[in-house]
Amino acid sequence: EVQLLESGGGLVQPGGSLRLSCSASGFIFSDYAMNWVRQAPGKGLEWVSVITDSGGTTHYADSVKGRFTISRDNSKNTLFLQMNSLRAEDTAVYYCAKPPADRLFVGDSWGQGTLVTVSS
């Protein structure tokens, strides 16, 4: 059974940094691209970033480009999202998602999400 478990969320001040992790199990992690998707309170889904299976290619939403960095450690079956220069509008539940085989976008399996709150 595929399991994705996010961690690292919390309260952070504007301008601060946070690093999210997504621990994966139940599938061959290194065979799949991985995505981050977020959802602000009461709002819809917003795609954030994707990384290919090898980690060689990444893409970002314009809203986070230059501030967020996606990475992965295939030896530890873990996906990361480094978030810098955080803004109030980054407040959201952040989900990691595993796409179907040979796909880049977005998720046939999702984690439970981790809440990031950016506030002073």
Place this chain on the structure above:
Amino acid sequence: QSVLTQPPSVSAAPGQKVTISCSGSSSNTGANYVSWYQQLPGTAPKLLIYDNNKRPSGIPDRFSGSKSGTAATLGITGLQTGDEADYYCGSWDSSLSAGVFGGGTKLTVL
């Protein structure tokens, strides 16, 4: 303002059929696969349809997907009260090199 356009809400009676539309452009829905997600209150999204019309294992055939040009449609037959949820379409945008979602459609089963 979402890149993909969905109606904010739809409603139908139990047992009836409903369709949810998703409109995009030549760089996203017109060029790439469309997927559909169901999100029940307080839970993570769940994949219903991928590659325009494929159902993951465990998704009942009451759920169907189709695409024509830049427009995609999710169909749900035999509506149940448990189908009340938010539904999102998504696709890859080749011009943006980014994933895009619709704004979501709230389904009410009257």
